[in-house]
Amino acid sequence: MTFPPSPFDRLPLFATDDEIAVAVVGKARASAWKRNGLRILESKGFPKVDVLHGGRPVPLIRKWYEMHMGLDKNYILATLEDGKENPQAWRPKREQRADRKPRLNLDTRCQTVLRQMIENPDCRTQRDMRGVGELTLEKLQAHGVIMSSGNADTNRIWSVTDLGREEIKRIDYWYFGKTAP
Known part of the structure; x- marks a missing residue:
């Protein structure tokens, strides 16, 4: 099964905000995304504009979206693994606390x-x-x-x-x- 090329595949290595907006939400909603969504995403760690190249690094944007949407393979594998409980891991801390606790119940x-x-x-x-x-x-x-x-x-x-x-x-x-x- 082959997938169609990603909109990010057609972008240059460093893309402008206009090009990124079209790739992310399409041409019809690109201007609204630039005005409102971009500022919110930047506060959540969206890659910044590289001044030297005049755009945002597309590989980092792709990676950011994979992590943001939970598509990162490492993330998916980590959430699919069943958690193993280890009650013995808590025992030493409890014992340390019990050693420090007053024992005689003095008023x-x-x-x-x-x-x-x-x-x-x-x-x-x-x-x-x-x-x-x-x-x-x-x-x-x-x-x-x-x-x-x-x-x-x-x-x-x-x-x-x-x-x-x-x-x-x-x-x-x-x-x-x-x-x-």
Whole structure:
């Protein structure tokens, strides 16, 4: 089966906009295409006029239309191939996210007190920590982020554990995007 020659086959290597318009939409609609369509196509990557040759490169125009209309063989073959799912490709990212996610489900109050204790290591008793109640400290101890190491003047001495420091790093990264130092 043979096809008739393409209108682009009759054009010179560098064609004027008038010649291209006739080849693309025919003689009757060529002037309207030049006025309206050409400007729209140029915004979508249509080949520009080569000043040295005084026209647009016809091979590039042909290639542009093949890609624009989906006639490019590579494009057709790529869309006909059945996609293969690979759920394992997502697993490493999920695991990385899970490592960074806070694990202990501390409420906001506990997070604030834990951060205060880390930033102010000299505040070790409840009396030193402003506005912190015994219940909050007991919750933090139950989660294992702080521990009681004895009494000082009827107040227990609290210290932050490594688990508490790691949890604050995770919280900072998860909520605020701060990286670990």
